[in-house]
Structure formats: C-alpha cells, structure tokens
Amino acid sequence: MRLEEDGPRVVLLDQRRLPDEEVDLVCHTAADVAEAIRTLAVRGAPAIGIAAAYGLALAALRGDDLGDAEQALAASRPTAVNLFWALEQLRADPTPERARALHRDEVERCKRMAAHAAELFAPGTRALTHCNAGGLATGGYGSAVGALRAAWERGLLASVLVGETRPLLQGARLTAWELEQAGIPHAVIADSAAASLMARGEIDLIVTGADRIAANGDTANKIGTYSLAVLARHHGIPLYVVAPTSTVDEATATGADIPIEERDGAEVTARFPARNPAFDVTPAALITAIVTEEGVRRL
Numbered sequence: 001m002r003l004e005e006d007g008p009r010v011v012l013l014d015q016r017r018l019p020d021e022e023v024d025l026v027c028h029t030a031a032d033v034a035e036a037i038r039t040l041a042v043r044g045a046p047a048i049g050i051a052a053a054y055g056l057a058l059a060a061l062r063g064d065d066l067g068d069a070e071q072a073l074a075a076s077r078p079t080a081v082n083l084f085w086a087l088e089q090l091r092a093d094p095t096p097e098r099a100r101a102l103h104r105d106e107v108e109r110c111k112r113m114a115a116h117a118a119e120l121f122a123p124g125t126r127a128l129t130h131c132n133a134g135g136l137a138t139g140g141y142g143s144a145v146g147a148l149r150a151a152w153e154r155g156l157l158a159s160v161l162v163g164e165t166r167p168l169l170q171g172a173r174l175t176a177w178e179l180e181q182a183g184i185p186h187a188v189i190a191d192s193a194a195a196s197l198m199a200r201g202e203i204d205l206i207v208t209g210a211d212r213i214a215a216n217g218d219t220a221n222k223i224g225t226y227s228l229a230v231l232a233r234h235h236g237i238p239l240y241v242v243a244p245t246s247t248v249d250e251a252t253a254t255g256a257d258i259p260i261e262e263r264d265g266a267e268v269t270a271r272f273p274a275r276n277p278a279f280d281v282t283p284a285a286l287i288t289a290i291v292t293e294e295g296v297r298r299l
C-alpha cells in the first residue's frame with residue numbers, strides 16, 4: 001500500500017483478487033479509497049486505518065475539501081476503530097510524510113507485539129487462527145499472523161489450522177496464502193470443524209486479531225471468533241488476541257457499545273434472504289490475554 005505523489009494516487013494490492021491474482025488497485029481520490037475500503041479491496045483493521053490516512057493525504061495533495069474526504073472515509077466501514085483513529089491522527093497534519101510515518105509505525109507495532117506473543121508459545125504448538133490478521137490486514141508483518149511468524153522463527157510452532165472464515169474466506173484465501181509464502185505448515189479447515197478438532201486435542205492455542213477492543217477488554221473481531229472463544233473455554237484452550245494499541249478504544253466502555261457492521265446478505269447467499277453480521281464480540285472473560293506492542297495483558 002503506498003501513496004504516489006506523482007499523480008497523485010494511492011495504490012493498493014486488491015485483496016479481493018487474492019490468492020489467484022496479484023493486482024494493484026489505483027485510487028485517484030479519497031472517495032476511491034473509501035470505496036476500496038467499503039468493498040474490501042483493502043481490509044483488516046490496521047490496513048483500513050493506513051488506507052484512510054493515505055486517502056486523506058491524497059485529498060490534501062489534490063487540494064480537495066478535507067472535511068468531505070474525511071467524511072467519505074469515515075463512512076466506509078463502522079467497526080474497526082483504526083479507521084477513525086487514523087483519520088484523527090492525520091487531521092492536524094494530512095501530509096504524505098505523516099501518513100507514511102503512521103504506516104511505518106503500525107508495522108513496527110506488529111513486530112513488537114509479535115515478539116511478546118511468541119512468548120506464549122511452547123515448543124511444538126499447534127495453533128488455530130481465524131480470518132486474516134496478517135501482513136495484508138496490517139500494512140505489513142501481521143498481528144496474529146505476526147505472532148505465528150515470530151513463534152515459527154523461534155522454532156516453537158508446529159503447524160497452523162486456518163479457519164476458512166465464511167462467508168468471504170479471508171482465512172482460506174488470504175491467511176493460507178501468507179502462511180504458504182512464509183513456509184509455515186498449515187491446513188485450512190471448514191469453520192465448523194474447529195469444535196471436533198479441539199475435542200480431539202489437536203489445537204493448543206487460538207490466536208486472532210481484533211477490530212476494536214473496548215475499555216473493559218471485550219473484543220470485536222471477524223464473525224466466528226466468539227464461537228471459537230466459547231469452544232476454547234469448554235476445551236480449556238487459551239485464546240489470545242493480538243492487536244496494536246490503535247485498535248484499543250478507551251472511549252468505548254464495553255463490547256455492547258461497539259457498532260457491528262451488517263453487510264449485504266448476498267455475500268452469504270444470492271438465492272435466499274440472508275443475515276450477514278460481519279463481526280462479533282468476544283467478552284473479555286473468554287479471552288486469556290490481549291497482546292499489544294506494549295506487552296501481554298492477562299484478563
């Protein structure tokens with residue numbers, strides 16, 4: 001993801017086309033960036049924030065109305081707090097340099113939190129992850145996938161089960177692609193296979209990212225995370241949330257206050273009426289620890 005001042009334009013790797021094709025999407029205006037976020041060409045909480053920062057800097061370079069640009073970007077998706085955080089960070093200084101620094105800092109945070117999270121892995125760990133919280137979702141390196149990378153580099157990770165993540169398959173398309181590139185042994189499972197694999201003792205820990213962490217630790221993440229958390233508690237398996245502090249929303253008291261995006265039912269089935277909540281909230285009581293760049297906070 002980058003901002004090219006000569007143009008000017010924001011260039012994004014179009015995540016909708018992965019893993020089959022690696023195609024760039026070029027955005028000429030902040031409205032184009034907002035549309036790319038809305039339609040999931042760029043997705044994942046930190047990556048959405050970085051894209052929004054570049055979008056605002058793009059509007060400033062073009063001499064567009066910054067209020068309008070910010071409004072369009074803020075309206076693109078409701079749940080990931082990184083979007084609103086990034087826009088606030090850029091408000092006083094909507095320059096390319098500031099946007100690039102925000103991007104660099106997010107990747108740096110990922111590396112630091114991954115190092116903390118790796119301490120939670122024992123030799124031979126068989127992990128399960130959900131959705132995609134990799135380099136694609138964070139502008140580089142990854143939060144939950146960053147933790148898997150760091151654990152792998154330390155020789156602590158045996159293998160990763162990747163929940164396919166219905167309905168849009170971020171796990172089966174994006175996480176599997178990233179793990180393949182990193183050379184980390186992995187297998188995609190149907191989301192509904194998690195319970196029986198836990199019961200068979202094949203999962204030692206679960207690691208996910210987050211879209212918004214409320215002040216009390218309740219955490220919104222991709223739909224299906226809450227089910228995994230309930231299952232993990234039943235089977236005595238730890239669930240770790242790995243996310244940067246830009247995902248922590250102290251202004252939101254509890255998970256009940258987190259806005260949950262409801263997407264088009266056609267993403268679930270085009271044939272019948274459908275419901276499509278894109279995120280769920282895992283209560284803090286079901287989370288073993290939240291890992292940020294600042295360290296491990298046990299709940």
Ligand code: MRU
Nearest residue numbers: 043044045131133137209210222
């Ligand atoms: O709807 P998406 O694909 O943007 O949802 C992404 C997730 O839920 C990720 O797991 C989350 O953003 C963590 S990103 C590091």
